[in-house]
Amino acid sequence: MVAWRPSLVVDQVAVELFTNLDNRPAVLDRNQAENISRVLYPIDHNYEGKQLRLRQEYFLVSASVRDIIQRFREVTPHRDLFELPYKVAIHINDTHPALAIPELMRILLDEEHLLWRDAWDICYQTFTHTNHVAQTEALKHWSVEMLKTMLPRHMQIIEKINRDFSQDVMSIQTMSERFLCSRNCPSFTLRMLWSVRRIYYLSMEFCMGRTLCNTMLNVGIASAVDEALYQLGLNIEELVDIEQDAGLGNGGLGRLGACFLESMATLGLAGMGYGIRYEHGAFHQVIENGWQYEEPDEWLQYGNPWEKERPESTQFVHFGGHVIEKEKGQRKWVDTEVITAVAYDTPIPGYRNNTCNTLRLWAAKASRSFDLKTFFHGDYIN
Numbered sequence: 001m002v003a004w005r006p007s008l009v010v011d012q013v014a015v016e017l018f019t020n021l022d023n024r025p026a027v028l029d030r031n032q033a034e035n036i037s038r039v040l041y042p043i044d045h046n047y048e049g050k051q052l053r054l055r056q057e058y059f060l061v062s063a064s065v066r067d068i069i070q071r072f073r074e075v076t077p078h079r080d081l082f083e084l085p086y087k088v089a090i091h092i093n094d095t096h097p098a099l100a101i102p103e104l105m106r107i108l109l110d111e112e113h114l115l116w117r118d119a120w121d122i123c124y125q126t127f128t129h130t131n132h133v134a135q136t137e138a139l140k141h142w143s144v145e146m147l148k149t150m151l152p153r154h155m156q157i158i159e160k161i162n163r164d165f166s167q168d169v170m171s172i173q174t175m176s177e178r179f180l181c182s183r184n185c186p187s188f189t190l191r192m193l194w195s196v197r198r199i200y201y202l203s204m205e206f207c208m209g210r211t212l213c214n215t216m217l218n219v220g221i222a223s224a225v226d227e228a229l230y231q232l233g234l235n236i237e238e239l240v241d242i243e244q245d246a247g248l249g250n251g252g253l254g255r256l257g258a259c260f261l262e263s264m265a266t267l268g269l270a271g272m273g274y275g276i277r278y279e280h281g282a283f284h285q286v287i288e289n290g291w292q293y294e295e296p297d298e299w300l301q302y303g304n305p306w307e308k309e310r311p312e313s314t315q316f317v318h319f320g321g322h323v324i325e326k327e328k329g330q331r332k333w334v335d336t337e338v339i340t341a342v343a344y345d346t347p348i349p350g351y352r353n354n355t356c357n358t359l360r361l362w363a364a365k366a367s368r369s370f371d372l373k374t375f376f377h378g379d380y381i382n
Contacts, residue, residue, distance in 0.1 A: 033339045036364035040205065040249060040281040047146075054142060054150060055319065055339075056276060061100035061202060063315040063341035063362045064274035065090075065107065068200050070313070081112055085125035086197060092129045093203035093257050100202055101127055102154040102161070110153070110331055116160070130256075153323045153333040199264060199271040203257035205249025206275050206359065211306050211346075213240050218266075218349040247281035247299040248361070265350035265357045277344050277361035306346050307361070313343040316367070338367040 035052060036059050044050045069081070072088055092098060101123055108119035147155045216222040226236045248254065257273065264271035283294040321336035341362040348357045 030366035033366035034364055036339065037276050038279045040278045051146060054146065057096050057204065058099050058151060059317050059339060059341060059364055060204065060274065060276050060362060061097050061103050062317040064202055065100055065103050066315045067313055067360065069107065081108065081122060084122055088126055088198055088200060090127050090200045090202060092127060093201065094130065094253055096204040097202040099154065102157040105157050106153055110333065113330065150319050152321065153331065156323065199269060201257065201260055201271060201273045203273065203275055205254035206257045206273065207249045207251055207254030208246045208258045210240065210243045210245055212243050215349055218351045220352050244299045247297045248275060248278055249281055261348045261357060261359060265348045265355050266353065268350065268353055268355050271357045273359040275359065275361050277363040307344040310343040310345055315341040317341055340365045340367050
């Protein structure tokens with residue numbers, strides 16, 4: 001299991017910044033960056049809440065898709081991205097990580113310089129999807145203007161996908177060809193027999209429960225540990241109760257994600273989960289004077305012994321900016337806000353089969369460790 005943490009990138013500071021006396025928005029950029037992985041499900045009844053929610057969803061998919069491509073190239077350094085669908089399957093848990101599709105398209109088009117047709121074929125074969133909502137009214141709706149402001153290049157890609165889909169729907173011939181082609185791929189089937197395809201599971205939530213007891217059971221050491229602790233005068237049940245649940249989500253969507261990861265490991269499938277390393281992914285409920293209140297769940301207060309930080313897997317996520325057109329019709333996304341996604345890996349062992357997959361969680365950090373320019377502007381309250 002891999003978790004991502006957001007951070008800022010350090011840039012050089014001019015001496016003249018020390019003489020500027022207006023210092024109010026000193027840590028505003030850093031707060032905005034790190035808010036991404038602070039709380040699961042921010043209140044999104046207003047524009048700012050919706051904006052933070054969209055930033056969370058894109059932060060997850062951008063860091064994860066880049067990491068998946070990087071891992072693919074480490075394993076198969078001499079193969080191009082046309083072979084990605086034969087090695088990689090990316091599963092989207094509900095609609096939250098749906099921006100993974102335009103993000104992969106953007107990378108293939110703008111960074112790898114593939115043709116639209118080739119990029120779309122790669123995406124078409126790589127992604128799978130589980131939808132838990134039947135009514136369209138219950139689906140998340142994003143403002144077009146918000147998308148254009150925060151993710152202008154992705155909005156262009158989404159609009160073209162919509163246009164192409166509309167043309168396909170109107171053309172029975174095109175739809176028939178797609179139907180037949182998707183079911184007559186002997187070369188694809190043949191290659192699957194000779195290679196291992198990795199499954200990548202993207203979810204905004206993971207309800208993993210307590211790790212210690214589950215790990216001892218899966219590895220087959222529960223009885224031995226129980227006996228060893230008894231010899232030391234300790235009670236294993238008391239120690240298990242000390243562990244806090246990872247605050248990464250709730251039941252339903254979160255528990256489904258955890259079950260997928262554990263099942264893949266138990267079945268011996270090469271799989272990996274991607275999520276966000278929320279500081280407050282769950283809350284304690286308390287009753288005061290007959291009223292219910294929620295308090296933050298400080299599950300990371302004493303650290304997490306199961307996770308390992310992976311600085312070598314750090315990714316950079318972009319927001320805002322604008323799109324410029326270069327020669328030969330190529331487009332480039334420029335002048336963006338950059339958020340650092342720091343990876344944290346947690347092992348997911350299978351049940352007594354010597355298989356261990358990974359959950360990678362991303363933590364958001366500002367791309368500058370501290371913005372001295374805004375500090376010396378005077379507003380450091382926020």
